[in-house]
Amino acid sequence: MSFEEKKTGLGELLTQAGELSFDWENENSPGAQQAxxxxxxxxRVGGDIFGLEASFVREIIGTSALTPLPGAPSHIRGIAxxxxxxxxVLDLGKFLGLESSSSEAQTASVQGLKSxxxxxxxxxxxxxxxxxxVDGLEKWPRTTVxxxxxxxxxxxxxxxxxxxVHQEGDDLKVLLDLNxxxxxxAIR
Amino acid sequence: xxxxxxxxxxxxxxxxxxxxxLRPFELVVELSQISSILSFEESVGxxxxxxxxxxxxxxxxxxxxxxVEAYGGPPMGVCLGEVWGTEKWxxxxxxxxxxxxxxNLPKVLRxxxxxxxxxxxxxxxxxxxxxxxxx
Numbered sequence: 001m002s003f004e005e006k007k008t009g010l011g012e013l014l015t016q017a018g019e020l021s022f023d024w025e026n027e028n029s030p031g032a033q034q035a036x037x038x039x040x041x042x043x044r045v046g047g048d049i050f051g052l053e054a055s056f057v058r059e060i061i062g063t064s065a066l067t068p069l070p071g072a073p074s075h076i077r078g079i080a081x082x083x084x085x086x087x088x089v090l091d092l093g094k095f096l097g098l099e100s101s102s103s104e105a106q107t108a109s110v111q112g113l114k115s116x117x118x119x120x121x122x123x124x125x126x127x128x129x130x131x132x133x134v135d136g137l138e139k140w141p142r143t144t145v146x147x148x149x150x151x152x153x154x155x156x157x158x159x160x161x162x163x164x165v166h167q168e169g170d171d172l173k174v175l176l177d178l179n180x181x182x183x184x185x186a187i188r
Numbered sequence: 189x190x191x192x193x194x195x196x197x198x199x200x201x202x203x204x205x206x207x208x209x210l211r212p213f214e215l216v217v218e219l220s221q222i223s224s225i226l227s228f229e230e231s232v233g234x235x236x237x238x239x240x241x242x243x244x245x246x247x248x249x250x251x252x253x254x255x256v257e258a259y260g261g262p263p264m265g266v267c268l269g270e271v272w273g274t275e276k277w278x279x280x281x282x283x284x285x286x287x288x289x290x291x292n293l294p295k296v297l298r299x300x301x302x303x304x305x306x307x308x309x310x311x312x313x314x315x316x317x318x319x320x321x322x323x
Contacts, residue, residue: 079285
């Protein structure tokens with residue numbers, strides 16, 4: 001590689017870096033878009049991968065301490081009592097009409113994995129969400145959702161609650177709109 | 189103490205409750221509303237109210253029946269499944285239910301629950317509502 005090419009290459013890199021710099025006046029600048037990331041708690045339900053904004057997650061507990069709610073619809077798994085606070089727990093698999101999360105949970109326990117209840121707090125809601133397995137925290141770029149692109153891969157009911165989709169290899173991960181999800185779950 | 193959602197004057201010293209088990213669920217009813225306990229077979233001739241269908245359970249055909257006080261008309265009983273005994277409950281025994289669950293609670297239960305020393309959740313039967321809903 002000649003000195004001239006190196007110089008050109010660096011010059012090009014500098015130009016690209018300049019384009020990436022954060023433009024405080026323009027939120028659509030590439031730098032601004034790259035900087036806008038969302039911290040997400042990832043988990044699995046019925047074979048699908050979901051996420052919740054980590055800022056809404058209060059804690060993660062086991063599922064053994066749940067008490068069934070008499071006469072409740074099947075998507076309400078029960079209640080948990082945490083430090084004298086009653087928390088209603090939603091069975092996300094049943095609510096989204098995914099593969100039975102209980103059979104998934106059985107498979108998970110055979111594989112040495114454990115189902116969990118993710119306790120979330122958002123606005124007027126303090127609630128638990130029953131999941132088959134918690135994967136961990138990730139950072140996703142905040143991009144807009146074009147639901148048409150994913151219509152084949154993501155169930156209709158799930159599409160109603162997705163606020164962002166993150167693709168990683170073959171995996172599609174759906175960030176859930178927690179407020180909308182709990183608004184609907186609260187209506188019998 | 190007052191039951192959640194009820195606007196009575198402040199109660200000092202607690203409320204006596206009758207604790208019972210209706211299949212998977214543990215419940216209480218205010219003791220002052222029950223005058224005596226009969227077996228299911230002894231309740232022939234009574235108008236017997238059954239909370240079970242309101243709790244998503246099949247109708248009760250055995251166990252204990254509580255004779256209900258303070259309602260006019262023919263003698264009335266309430267299916268209690270297996271009666272465990274009486275307890276005194278204070279306000280610390282009770283927890284409020286989150287608002288978003290209210291619509292998912294059967295109307296014959298009060299919008300709260302009890303929580304005992306063994307960390308068991310106990311549901312509060314609203315006998316007035318059961319009478320209303322069964323008529």
